[in-house]
Structures are given as structure tokens and as C-alpha cells.
Amino acid sequence: MDRVGTVGIVGVGLIGATIGLALRQRAVAGQVVGVDIDAQAIAAAREIGALDAGGSDLDALRPADLVVVAVPPDDVVSTAVQAAAVMKRGSILTDVASTKAEIVRALDERLAGRVRYIGGHPMAGSEGRGARMADPALLSGRPFLLTPTDRTDPAAVSMMTEVAERLGMLPVLLSPDDHDDLVAQVSHLPYLMAVAVVGAATDRAIGIGGPAFAGLGRIARGPVELWVQICRSNRAAIRRSLGQFRRELDRLERALEGEEPLEILLQRSRRRAPVDGVPLDKPPR
Amino acid sequence: MDRVGTVGIVGVGLIGATIGLALRQRAVAGQVVGVDIDAQAIAAAREIGALDAGGSDLDALRPADLVVVAVPPDDVVSTAVQAAAVMKRGSILTDVASTKAEIVRALDERLAGRVRYIGGHPMAGSEGRGARMADPALLSGRPFLLTPTDRTDPAAVSMMTEVAERLGMLPVLLSPDDHDDLVAQVSHLPYLMAVAVVGAATDRAIGIGGPAFAGLGRIARGPVELWVQICRSNRAAIRRSLGQFRRELDRLERALEGEEPLEILLQRSRRRAPVDGVPLDKPPR
Structure with missing residues (x-):
């Protein structure tokens, strides 16, 4: 895989900002764009170097080849649907929520024909919260769980497998229920x-x-x-x-x-x- | 309290050696003598600086003003009785086992009239085992639980309270059942x-x-x-x-x-x- 052109991250808390920082430090993406309803979170994420650009408007995701939805579990489905509405047709969308069956069922249905969705869950975290606690070392050697279904496009599986590896993580494929x-x-x-x-x-x-x-x-x-x-x-x-x-x-x-x-x-x-x-x-x- | 003259430590595993090292580094005792059935444990404890002298014979405890029995719980009572048999009459004996009611009941009875016994339990530990993992920092700021009863000599309470403080720990008095x-x-x-x-x-x-x-x-x-x-x-x-x-x-x-x-x-x-x-x-x- 060449480097991913533009990656969009929606929700730049601890995990979103950690992924953005790792993508930039390891030159996995040409550009990382952040979106968050909290302007202070965007400012913090830019300050630590997790983003090339950022704001509160999902329109910023238009150029994205990959969008990572890193918002709390209850907001994943609605946020992903809104993000997909502005994304290029056929680009890839993933999320990082800690539960998958419910979310994948909803998004397989609602994103079909618009973007290529695959559920994700990087098994990383710390006691910290917010972009200022972001740390790419949290990802090192940890499993990046990916949950393809029979509706998942193989291109989404292969891109996320490679992104996980290039972040220093171990991609693991599981069904959402498993x-x-x-x-x-x-x-x-x-x-x-x-x-x-x-x-x-x-x-x-x-x-x-x-x-x-x-x-x-x-x-x-x-x-x-x-x-x-x-x-x-x-x-x-x-x-x-x-x-x-x-x-x-x-x-x-x-x-x-x-x-x-x-x-x-x-x-x-x-x-x-x-x-x-x-x-x-x-x-x- | 002036410094304790001679402290004997029976069992120089992680906790015994940690206490010995802290007693010497902080100059709480004039001399620290170790006893262990395992010659390698004594060698390791001497090497890291936890002991002034050591061996396998309980006779080494004769000059001790205070003896700390730091053996596994099941061996505390028999070891303490043997140690008391060679110790100066009226000197002080404590142990570091994680359970107290059973041990204190037995030793209050069996050591009466020979040495002054008080049950102890420093709330410290690590994943490590053995003298080589000894580290006085494990004790810093941690509670040193002491379990006097109505049979405990006040001199034992005051000595162990002060030893705990001088080891950088927080002495806490509790009944054995509590x-x-x-x-x-x-x-x-x-x-x-x-x-x-x-x-x-x-x-x-x-x-x-x-x-x-x-x-x-x-x-x-x-x-x-x-x-x-x-x-x-x-x-x-x-x-x-x-x-x-x-x-x-x-x-x-x-x-x-x-x-x-x-x-x-x-x-x-x-x-x-x-x-x-x-x-x-x-x-x-």
C-alpha cells in the first residue's frame, strides 16, 4: 500500500488524537484532518501534532480516503451516517468503539452503497482522557481488532489490516459477535x-x-x-x-x-x- | 528513640530483605543480622547490602533487640517460638504475615514471659520474589499495620510504631480480627x-x-x-x-x-x- 492520501478523524479525544499522531509520525497518511464539536479538542490535537487541519464541520471529510469515527459508542452510528453523506463514494470508513455487533449491524445496513465500512477496535487506552494525553506508544504491539462481515468490501479489510500494521499494531480479524x-x-x-x-x-x-x-x-x-x-x-x-x-x-x-x-x-x-x-x-x- | 541496637531478620525473601535494606540505609539499626535456611538467600541479601551478617543458625539472634520474622504464614509460629528461645529476655519480636488473628492468638500465648511480641504487616509488595528484588521504595508511604492485643507490652507498640515511621511508613494500629x-x-x-x-x-x-x-x-x-x-x-x-x-x-x-x-x-x-x-x-x- 502506498501511503493513504487523506485520513479524517471524527472525535479527537484520547484515541482519535493518538491515531492521528501515530499516522502522522509514521507517515502513514499524506494528510490528517480532524473534526470535533469541541473547538478546544481540535486546538489541543493540532497543538500536539495529531492533525494537519481541523474544525467542527464534517465537510472537512470530503477529500478523505479513510475516515476513523472515534466518538463514544452511542454516537457512532449517527456520526458515521453523517460523515458518509459528505465522503467520496467508495472511500473507507471505520470506527473504534469497544462494542461491535450492534454498531456493525446498523452501519452495514445504512452505509451500504455509499462508503466501504469495516468495524474496528484498537485494544489500547490509558487512564488519561483527551487529546493532550495522546501517545502513539499506547498502540505499540497491541491488537487492532477488525470485524468484517459478509457485507464488508475486501478493499476495506486490506486497507485497515495494513494501516494497523503500519501503526505498529497486530491486526486481528473477528466476527462482530466473537x-x-x-x-x-x-x-x-x-x-x-x-x-x-x-x-x-x-x-x-x-x-x-x-x-x-x-x-x-x-x-x-x-x-x-x-x-x-x-x-x-x-x-x-x-x-x-x-x-x-x-x-x-x-x-x-x-x-x-x-x-x-x-x-x-x-x-x-x-x-x-x-x-x-x-x-x-x-x-x- | 535512639537507633535500635541489633535487629534480626528471619527469612530474607523480598520483604525481609527490603526491611533489612531500609533499616541500614536509614540508619534505624546499629546492626542487621539475617537468618535463613537458604544460604543463597543470605548471600543475595548480603550482596545487596540488606545485612551486616547472616547465616542459617538462629543463634545469630542472641544479641538482637528486635527480631522480625519474615517467613511464610504457616511457618511464623514455629519460627518465632524457636527464635524467642535464643533471644534476650524482654527483647521485641514481630512478624510480617498477611493474616494476623490465628498467628497473634498462638504467639501471645506461647511467647508470654519470654519476649515482647506484637503482630505486624507492612502493606507492601511487588511482583518480584527474593532478596535481589528488595527495594526500600516499596515501603514508602505505605501502611505498616500493627495488631496489639491486651497482652501486648506497650514497649513493643512504641518501638514498632517508631520503626515504622523511620522506615517512611504509616503505622496503623488495629485489632488482629479487624x-x-x-x-x-x-x-x-x-x-x-x-x-x-x-x-x-x-x-x-x-x-x-x-x-x-x-x-x-x-x-x-x-x-x-x-x-x-x-x-x-x-x-x-x-x-x-x-x-x-x-x-x-x-x-x-x-x-x-x-x-x-x-x-x-x-x-x-x-x-x-x-x-x-x-x-x-x-x-x-
């Missing part, structure tokens, strides 16, 4: 567990803290508005994941009572736990 | 939750990871042998903490189903979550 199922397990369930552990702790217990509790605290401090949208959009997969979690919890409680060997359960999770994203040993089977 | 209750909430429950989340995840889900899951993975990789001992020793408090956690989980599930407002539960934990050990806002009530 995506939501896996992400419920490794992202949405951990968040809800952290919320429940903090919620269950008394004020005195919170006061004495400890390293593990501080780690859960960081997870539980995620942005509530975003998490409410994620939980609603991915409710079914989260429910399944909670069911599986409760079965593990039941086994651990039986083991605590001496009804089965605790050590085996602890060893199994220790062996399977990722080390900086990579499992310690090859997982069994 | 200690076990609070630590179950902020340390033992988070560990078991991390084990259950990793245990519930499929191999494919573990493969895609993500920042929150990586954080839980770090917790789930704790040393299994130690955790089995902690879980057995603190079973009752862990059981209560799990009960409270399940009630929070039930509320979250009802909120996911729209039966109560999810946002309020998420906001509450976000507000109460510790920021580097300190709650974001003053906790309510």
Missing part, C-alpha cells in the same frame, strides 16, 4: 469486577489500600458515561461472561471450604495469566 | 477475583488481552503456595468479604438488566476508588 464475546471477558468483566470489589469495601478498608487494590481502583476509575454505553450495548455478552465468572467463583468458594483442591485452581490461573499481554506459558489445549 | 477483616477486602478478595476472571476467560480471549486484563493478570500471578496459606488462615474473613462482593455483583447485574440505575453504582465506586492508595474524594459518611 469480538463482543471476547472483549466482554477481558475488558468489560474486569471493569465490573473492579467496581464490585471497590463497592464491597468499607471506608476503613479502602483507607489501608495495598498494591492489588490500587490496581483495581485504577480500573474502577474509568469514565462512567462511556462504561454505561458499553454495558448497555454489550449486555448479552457481558451476561454470559458474568455467568462463567460466577461458576469460577463458586468453584473457588468450594475450594476455600476444602471441598476441592484450591492449589490447582490458583495454579491454573497463574499459568494462564498474561504477562504484559502474553500468556506465561502456552495455554493448555 | 486487620484480617480489612485485608480480606483489599488484598485477599482482589486476588481471588483476579484468579476467577482469568479462570473464566477462554484461551482466545486471553490472547487479545487489554490493559485492564493485564492488570488482573499481574495480580493472579502471585505465588500460589503463599496464597494457599493465606486463604486457609483467613478463611472466615474471606468468606464474609466474598458475601459482600456477591451482593455488589447482584446489584450490578440487576442494574445491567435495567432494574436499577447502573450509572449510580459505577459513579459510587469511581468516587471511592483509591488514587495511588488515596481515595479520590473523602469517602462518604
Whole structure:
């Protein structure tokens, strides 16, 4: 792939600005144009070097060969439909929302015949928010999940696969349903567990803290508005994941009572736990 | 308090060696003597500067004014009894185990009239193990939980309070039962939750990871042998903490189903979550 001509980014928060900055630093795009309803966000994104140009008007997306919609999950569909209305016919559109089935179903339908859509989800983030916290290092070596369907144009798959690679990420192809199922397990369930552990702790217990509790605290401090949208959009997969979690919890409680060997359960999770994203040993089977 | 003359440390793993190193660097003790059944551990602790002298024989504790027993929980009582048999009458003995009620009950009884015992638990640790990973920074600003009872000599309380302060830690006095209750909430429950989340995840889900899951993975990789001992020793408090956690989980599930407002539960934990050990806002009530 030659460099992508013009990339448009709608929503220049932490992830949008991080992608813009990485695209420019790695010369993946000839030009990066940002659109955000918040003029201060555009100013911040320009200041850190994430954009060549930016403003609040979607018309800025007219020259784009690729548009990345990086707005909160509930706004993705309406924003993508508006963006597609001004984009060149046949150009490519993706999004970065943490849930995919609902969004992909809607956009496969509504963008058909206008632009080539493929759902995306870069598995990257930090505690920071906003363009000023943008950091291309957040993307390095992380999976960029892509969720093509039988309605996805192969050109969209190949462009986004290559963009992901050139951003230093690992492109991973999954169906939207598989995506939501896996992400419920490794992202949405951990968040809800952290919320429940903090919620269950008394004020005195919170006061004495400890390293593990501080780690859960960081997870539980995620942005509530975003998490409410994620939980609603991915409710079914989260429910399944909670069911599986409760079965593990039941086994651990039986083991605590001496009804089965605790050590085996602890060893199994220790062996399977990722080390900086990579499992310690090859997982069994 | 003048500097403590001689401090003995029994068990120079991560915590024992960290305390030895901090005592020497901050000139809290005139001399630090280590005892460990593992000659390599003693060699490593001497090499990093955690000890003035060391060996495998408890006789080395004869001159000690204070002995810190830093062995795994199941070995604390027998090791402390053996150490007390050679120590000067009236000198002070403490331990660093993560559970206290069971150990303090046994040692209050068995050390009475020989040495002055007070239970201790520095809330510090890392993923590392062994003397080579020792780091006095692990102690900085962390709570040093002390668990006096009505049988504890006030001299032991005041010495350990001052030692904790001079190590840069925050001495916190709790009853052994309160200690076990609070630590179950902020340390033992988070560990078991991390084990259950990793245990519930499929191999494919573990493969895609993500920042929150990586954080839980770090917790789930704790040393299994130690955790089995902690879980057995603190079973009752862990059981209560799990009960409270399940009630929070039930509320979250009802909120996911729209039966109560999810946002309020998420906001509450976000507000109460510790920021580097300190709650974001003053906790309510």
C-alpha cells in the first residue's frame, strides 16, 4: 500500500488524537484532518501534532480516503451516517468503539452503497482522557481488532489490516459477535469486577489500600458515561461472561471450604495469566 | 528513640530483605543480622547490602533487640517460638504475615514471659520474589499495620510504631480480627477475583488481552503456595468479604438488566476508588 492520501478523524479525544499522531509520525497518511464539536479538542490535537487541519464541520471529510469515527459508542452510528453523506463514494470508513455487533449491524445496513465500512477496535487506552494525553506508544504491539462481515468490501479489510500494521499494531480479524464475546471477558468483566470489589469495601478498608487494590481502583476509575454505553450495548455478552465468572467463583468458594483442591485452581490461573499481554506459558489445549 | 541496637531478620525473601535494606540505609539499626535456611538467600541479601551478617543458625539472634520474622504464614509460629528461645529476655519480636488473628492468638500465648511480641504487616509488595528484588521504595508511604492485643507490652507498640515511621511508613494500629477483616477486602478478595476472571476467560480471549486484563493478570500471578496459606488462615474473613462482593455483583447485574440505575453504582465506586492508595474524594459518611 502506498501511503493513504487523506485520513479524517471524527472525535479527537484520547484515541482519535493518538491515531492521528501515530499516522502522522509514521507517515502513514499524506494528510490528517480532524473534526470535533469541541473547538478546544481540535486546538489541543493540532497543538500536539495529531492533525494537519481541523474544525467542527464534517465537510472537512470530503477529500478523505479513510475516515476513523472515534466518538463514544452511542454516537457512532449517527456520526458515521453523517460523515458518509459528505465522503467520496467508495472511500473507507471505520470506527473504534469497544462494542461491535450492534454498531456493525446498523452501519452495514445504512452505509451500504455509499462508503466501504469495516468495524474496528484498537485494544489500547490509558487512564488519561483527551487529546493532550495522546501517545502513539499506547498502540505499540497491541491488537487492532477488525470485524468484517459478509457485507464488508475486501478493499476495506486490506486497507485497515495494513494501516494497523503500519501503526505498529497486530491486526486481528473477528466476527462482530466473537469480538463482543471476547472483549466482554477481558475488558468489560474486569471493569465490573473492579467496581464490585471497590463497592464491597468499607471506608476503613479502602483507607489501608495495598498494591492489588490500587490496581483495581485504577480500573474502577474509568469514565462512567462511556462504561454505561458499553454495558448497555454489550449486555448479552457481558451476561454470559458474568455467568462463567460466577461458576469460577463458586468453584473457588468450594475450594476455600476444602471441598476441592484450591492449589490447582490458583495454579491454573497463574499459568494462564498474561504477562504484559502474553500468556506465561502456552495455554493448555 | 535512639537507633535500635541489633535487629534480626528471619527469612530474607523480598520483604525481609527490603526491611533489612531500609533499616541500614536509614540508619534505624546499629546492626542487621539475617537468618535463613537458604544460604543463597543470605548471600543475595548480603550482596545487596540488606545485612551486616547472616547465616542459617538462629543463634545469630542472641544479641538482637528486635527480631522480625519474615517467613511464610504457616511457618511464623514455629519460627518465632524457636527464635524467642535464643533471644534476650524482654527483647521485641514481630512478624510480617498477611493474616494476623490465628498467628497473634498462638504467639501471645506461647511467647508470654519470654519476649515482647506484637503482630505486624507492612502493606507492601511487588511482583518480584527474593532478596535481589528488595527495594526500600516499596515501603514508602505505605501502611505498616500493627495488631496489639491486651497482652501486648506497650514497649513493643512504641518501638514498632517508631520503626515504622523511620522506615517512611504509616503505622496503623488495629485489632488482629479487624486487620484480617480489612485485608480480606483489599488484598485477599482482589486476588481471588483476579484468579476467577482469568479462570473464566477462554484461551482466545486471553490472547487479545487489554490493559485492564493485564492488570488482573499481574495480580493472579502471585505465588500460589503463599496464597494457599493465606486463604486457609483467613478463611472466615474471606468468606464474609466474598458475601459482600456477591451482593455488589447482584446489584450490578440487576442494574445491567435495567432494574436499577447502573450509572449510580459505577459513579459510587469511581468516587471511592483509591488514587495511588488515596481515595479520590473523602469517602462518604
